[in-house]
Amino acid sequence: MKKIGILGSTGSIGTQTLEIVRNNPDLEVCALAAGSNAALLEEQIREFSPGAAALWDEEAAAELRLKVKDTPTRILSGMEGLLEIAQMDEMEVLVTAIVGMIGIKPTIAAIEAGKTIALANKETLVTAGHLIIPLAAERGVSILPVDSEHSAIFQSMQGENRERISKILLTASGGPFRGRRRDDLTEITVEDALKHPNWSMGKKITVDSATLVNKGLEVIEAKWLFGVEPEKIQVVVHPQSIIHSMVEYADGAIMAQLGMPDMKLPIQYALFYPDRRPMQGKRVDFFELSTLTFEKPDTQTFRGLAMAYEALREGGSMPTVFNAANERAVSLFLERRIRFLEICDLIQGAMENHKTMARPCVEEILQAQAQACDYINGRMSR
Ligand code: NAD
Ligand code: MG
Numbered sequence: 001m002k003k004i005g006i007l008g009s010t011g012s013i014g015t016q017t018l019e020i021v022r023n024n025p026d027l028e029v030c031a032l033a034a035g036s037n038a039a040l041l042e043e044q045i046r047e048f049s050p051g052a053a054a055l056w057d058e059e060a061a062a063e064l065r066l067k068v069k070d071t072p073t074r075i076l077s078g079m080e081g082l083l084e085i086a087q088m089d090e091m092e093v094l095v096t097a098i099v100g101m102i103g104i105k106p107t108i109a110a111i112e113a114g115k116t117i118a119l120a121n122k123e124t125l126v127t128a129g130h131l132i133i134p135l136a137a138e139r140g141v142s143i144l145p146v147d148s149e150h151s152a153i154f155q156s157m158q159g160e161n162r163e164r165i166s167k168i169l170l171t172a173s174g175g176p177f178r179g180r181r182r183d184d185l186t187e188i189t190v191e192d193a194l195k196h197p198n199w200s201m202g203k204k205i206t207v208d209s210a211t212l213v214n215k216g217l218e219v220i221e222a223k224w225l226f227g228v229e230p231e232k233i234q235v236v237v238h239p240q241s242i243i244h245s246m247v248e249y250a251d252g253a254i255m256a257q258l259g260m261p262d263m264k265l266p267i268q269y270a271l272f273y274p275d276r277r278p279m280q281g282k283r284v285d286f287f288e289l290s291t292l293t294f295e296k297p298d299t300q301t302f303r304g305l306a307m308a309y310e311a312l313r314e315g316g317s318m319p320t321v322f323n324a325a326n327e328r329a330v331s332l333f334l335e336r337r338i339r340f341l342e343i344c345d346l347i348q349g350a351m352e353n354h355k356t357m358a359r360p361c362v363e364e365i366l367q368a369q370a371q372a373c374d375y376i377n378g379r380m381s382r
Helices: 012-023 038-048 058-067 078-086 101-112 122-139 148-155 203-211 213-226 264-272 303-314 318-334 342-353 362-381
Strands: 002-007 027-034 052-055 074-077 093-096 116-119 143-145 165-172 233-237 243-249 254-258
Touching: 002 012, 002 078, 002 264, 012 027, 012 038, 012 093, 012 264, 027 038, 027 078, 038 052, 038 058, 052 058, 052 078, 058 074, 058 078, 074 078, 078 101, 093 101, 093 264, 101 116, 101 122, 101 318, 101 362, 116 122, 116 264, 122 143, 122 213, 122 318, 122 362, 143 148, 143 213, 143 264, 148 165, 148 213, 148 243, 148 254, 148 264, 165 213, 203 213, 203 318, 203 342, 213 233, 213 303, 213 318, 213 342, 303 318, 303 342, 318 342, 318 362, 342 362
Parallel strands: 002 027, 002 093, 027 052, 052 074, 093 116, 116 143, 165 233
Antiparallel strands: 165 243, 243 254
């Protein structure tokens, strides 16, 4: 039996993780956590009988506690709840599928408690990678990537000497607006931005894919996961999303992982690594596909990607500001309070406004986040 916990169990990655649990009887769920979807969390509690479950929202947690009185599951809430879940004694692997920087503290807590991390929550690594990676090394904890590109890179590194890596080729679908110019993007609605061509995901990451900020976050995530400098990470637009990423070695050989776009594969790979469990689903049919194509990313139109490289080169607290400004701007866009193109304008403004701290601790990371949000809120009220 492998005992797992899931932060963000009601979301896109969380629910797909639970599908994998349904298909693998040797996985047991011992803890779940979600933001506010009490109805779905209740269903999950009844199906998987975890020892504990947490809701961020205190009131919703209090209501849920009454509703599931007949079950043995303890109901927790707020940050305290997330931290307790992250450190539960019996849990071996924590799937971090929560969205945003809120994942920093629970992820650190889980590493301190020696839990293996199956990491989907990229915002945590982008902002606190300089703390998390050394801490995991010190505690002998594995961080296994769930993000499809990083899983592909990781799979392409098995049995290889990492010193011989010459380049990481991070593939990108290009999102729903690939090929369009800035002028074509002024009237983009929330509905347009939420139509991703190849993947069905949570709203925030879907918008991030449309701005290419997601690819920028992934470049930073790759730097931390694989210890590769930004110059060695190249983004390649590959609209079919069949090649999930590649690694080029010193002799020119390129290793890649291919498959249908289905997040269950990287999630399951992280849960059973180094085993590769069977999985049902459509297979790649090369005759049906016939062509795989590649393009250079258009960083003039999609400035989010260029700004991510800038933030990464600057280092310190700048990736936090890049990420925090994006989190705030995307939620404003989803609330229809700003236009699509303003997301990157706000990120740029927040970065220009920030004085970098070289090696921020968790509290300083959260301060930098608050400053970025204040900056954006200030611009909104003007
Ligand atoms: P989602 O919006 O579908 O789900 C987010 C989950 O986090 C939900 O269960 C929500 O309840 C929970 N949550 C949000 N705030 C919370 C809080 N304060 N406390 C507790 N729980 C909270 O998002 P998603 O698409 O599943 O993405 C999750 C993470 O995985 C993100 O960091 C995303 O970038 C990353 N990721 C997702 C995909 C994908 O295919 N969806 C692929 C790669 C990486
Ligand atoms: Mg990805």
